[in-house]
Each structure stands twice: as structure tokens, then as C-alpha cells.
Amino acid sequence: MIKTGEPDWNDLRYFLAAARAGTLSGAARALGVRHTTISRRLTALEGALGVSLVVRRPHGIEITPLGRKLLPLGDDLERAMQALTALVRSGKNRVRLALPSGFSSLFGQSMAAFHKTHANINLELTSGSRPVDLQRGEADLAVRVGVVGDDSLIAQKLCVAGWSIYASQRYLDRHPMPIDPRQLAGHEIIGFHASLAGVPGAKWIEAHGAGATTVFRVAEMTEMLAAALSGAGLAVMPCMLAESEPRMLRLAPDILGSHPVSLVYRREIGAEAPVRAVIRFVASVIKDHAVLISGEAR
Structure with a gap:
């Protein structure tokens, strides 16, 4: 042959x-x-x-x-x-979702239900303040807080995140109420690392922090929460993170700043069935917690 x-x-x-x-x-x-x-x-x-x-x-x-x-x-x-x-x-069935610091707690209770109804999808969560590079494949989807400047990515707006000013009782024992968030002179404040200069809290302190003493500069919101709980200083931070902690006291009813929360992903993966399932899941979880994230409910 x-x-x-x-x-x-x-x-x-x-x-x-x-x-x-x-x-x-x-x-x-x-x-x-x-x-x-x-x-x-x-x-x-x-x-x-x-x-x-x-x-x-x-x-x-x-x-x-x-x-x-x-x-x-x-x-x-x-x-x-x-x-x-x-x-x-x-x-193909693995979907990696990157979350900003503090958001992972919102998904904890819902993960078991997601895995029960989507047993074929391996959903992996990561959390941190550094935005992942979706174009380089560091994640498939990302919940991003703030304006998304990359036009090559799909950005689906989910809600608005509000910021306000908070302190622990330890701090208020040294500096009794009332505290005017627009007059922070004489107070200790927890500041922001240069990498976070564009967030609403950093902008608020820049505008109203004259005469205040910066005792810490943090690059993670979880670090700010820990420092504020210790009584180190005032913290202008996301309402979602602060109001999930009963030991933190909100000092003003106003929303002092806000920015959009979006789900971001590469255009070419948006039609994949596992990705679409995770997109729906993320949108549902954020919707359920939208009031907490906005900080509007008092």
C-alpha cells in the first residue's frame, strides 16, 4: 500500500x-x-x-x-x-472576576447560590485596589469604581458609589461632635497615597483639609478602615465600606463625593455563555446592594 x-x-x-x-x-x-x-x-x-x-x-x-x-x-x-x-x-468555563477592595464581602453570600445554579462555571474572585489589566489577561471581568477611560473595553454601569466622612468613638472621645466636614482644621485625618489622588475622598480632603494633620496615608480602603477604627483620625471613605462596620460613625448625612461603579470586560468575550452568566450575576448582586453602595439611606 x-x-x-x-x-x-x-x-x-x-x-x-x-x-x-x-x-x-x-x-x-x-x-x-x-x-x-x-x-x-x-x-x-x-x-x-x-x-x-x-x-x-x-x-x-x-x-x-x-x-x-x-x-x-x-x-x-x-x-x-x-x-x-x-x-x-x-x-472556557473559568471566569476570573476582579473586585475593588471592600466589594468581595457583597458577593460572599451569593457565591454558593451561583455555583449551585451554574455548576459548570468556575468563578474566581480577586480583590485589590490596583486596577487589573484586562487587555493583558489579568482577569476576564472587573468591577471598576470611577470613570473607565479605555474605549476598547465594554463598560456596563451598575450603580453610583457614595463617600462620606466617618470616625470611630475612640476619635470622638478626643474630638467631640459636632464636626464640620467642610472645616477640618485642627483634626487628624487619614490621607491617601498618591495613587489614589483622584478618588472623591482625596479630593474632599484637598479642598477642605487646610490646617488638619495627616497621620496616615493609605493605598487600600481596608487599611483606611482599620486606621479609622483605631481612632487615628477622620476618614473620608466609601459609604459601603464604612457603614458595613458598626463601630464606624458617620459624621454628616451628606454624600461628599461619588463616582460610577461599572462592570468592565473585553468586547470579544462578551458573547461567551459563561461570561454572560457572570455578568448577570454581578449586576444582580450590585443591584441588591445599590443602596448601601450609594450611601443615600440614613
């Missing part, structure tokens, strides 16, 4: 099925195809390899000696392809 070209390794599936069944009709039933398809694919594989793999008998097929040597290699290749397929499928 003369070799006529490179083998189509998909034909190997038909050879393995025929060898296991012992007949073309048995292989056809196993693969859900016509027995003529099995015969044609076997002939194609033999033609590509330039060797005979089976001998067709009236009551079945006989594997040639060379065919028997090929069987273990075919089994190994089949297992490798199955593992490759499973890996690709699991990768």
Missing part, C-alpha cells in the same frame, strides 16, 4: 472503535455513524499511512500485526486528546 499523504488523526478514532468492536457494524453503533463511514475512514487512514491495519473478513475484521502495534499508541493519543479537550473546556 502506497502512502498518499499525512494521516488525519480523527480517522484513528474509527480504527480504535473497529478494533474494540471487532466488526464495522459494531464500531458504527458505538460512534453513531453508518458502517460505510467506518470502512471509508479506515481506508483513508491506511492510505495515508501506506500500510494495512485490518483484514476484512465475512464475519468481522482482523487486526494486522502492524495494526496491533499501533493500538497502544492510538489509545495513548486518544487519552491525550480527551485530556486536551477537557482542559480547553474547563478553561
Whole structure:
């Protein structure tokens, strides 16, 4: 038999099925195809390899000696392809969601329900103040607080996050109420690292913090909360984070600043079914907590 070209390794599936069944009709039933398809694919594989793999008998097929040597290699290749397929499928069903600091607590109670209804989706959450680079694949989706400046990304607005001024009772024992948030002179305040200069809290302190003493500068809102709880100073911070902590006291009913909360993702992945399921999940969770995030309810 003369070799006529490179083998189509998909034909190997038909050879393995025929060898296991012992007949073309048995292989056809196993693969859900016509027995003529099995015969044609076997002939194609033999033609590509330039060797005979089976001998067709009236009551079945006989594997040639060379065919028997090929069987273990075919089994190994089949297992490798199955593992490759499973890996690709699991990768497609993995969705990585990046959250700003403080947002992960909103998703905790809902994660079990999501996994129950979407058992095939592996949803991974990460949290931090540094915006992930979606274009470089650091995450698939990101909840982003503030204006999204990258026009190549889809930004779905979810709600508005409000900021106000807070202190712990430890601080108020040293500086009794009332405290005018527009006159912070004489107070200790918790400031912001330069990387957070654009957030509403940093802008408020810049406008109204003349005469105040900055005792800390933080790069994470969770660090600001910890410092404020210790009584170190006043904190202008997200209402969502502060009002989830009963030991923090809001000093003014007003919203002192706000910015949008958006779900951001690359345009090309937006149509993928697992991603769409996570988008709906994120939108639902944020909607359920929109009042807390806005800080409007008093």
C-alpha cells in the first residue's frame, strides 16, 4: 500500500472503535455513524499511512500485526486528546472576576447560590485596589469604581458609589461632635497615597483639609478602615465600606463625593455563555446592594 499523504488523526478514532468492536457494524453503533463511514475512514487512514491495519473478513475484521502495534499508541493519543479537550473546556468555563477592595464581602453570600445554579462555571474572585489589566489577561471581568477611560473595553454601569466622612468613638472621645466636614482644621485625618489622588475622598480632603494633620496615608480602603477604627483620625471613605462596620460613625448625612461603579470586560468575550452568566450575576448582586453602595439611606 502506497502512502498518499499525512494521516488525519480523527480517522484513528474509527480504527480504535473497529478494533474494540471487532466488526464495522459494531464500531458504527458505538460512534453513531453508518458502517460505510467506518470502512471509508479506515481506508483513508491506511492510505495515508501506506500500510494495512485490518483484514476484512465475512464475519468481522482482523487486526494486522502492524495494526496491533499501533493500538497502544492510538489509545495513548486518544487519552491525550480527551485530556486536551477537557482542559480547553474547563478553561472556557473559568471566569476570573476582579473586585475593588471592600466589594468581595457583597458577593460572599451569593457565591454558593451561583455555583449551585451554574455548576459548570468556575468563578474566581480577586480583590485589590490596583486596577487589573484586562487587555493583558489579568482577569476576564472587573468591577471598576470611577470613570473607565479605555474605549476598547465594554463598560456596563451598575450603580453610583457614595463617600462620606466617618470616625470611630475612640476619635470622638478626643474630638467631640459636632464636626464640620467642610472645616477640618485642627483634626487628624487619614490621607491617601498618591495613587489614589483622584478618588472623591482625596479630593474632599484637598479642598477642605487646610490646617488638619495627616497621620496616615493609605493605598487600600481596608487599611483606611482599620486606621479609622483605631481612632487615628477622620476618614473620608466609601459609604459601603464604612457603614458595613458598626463601630464606624458617620459624621454628616451628606454624600461628599461619588463616582460610577461599572462592570468592565473585553468586547470579544462578551458573547461567551459563561461570561454572560457572570455578568448577570454581578449586576444582580450590585443591584441588591445599590443602596448601601450609594450611601443615600440614613
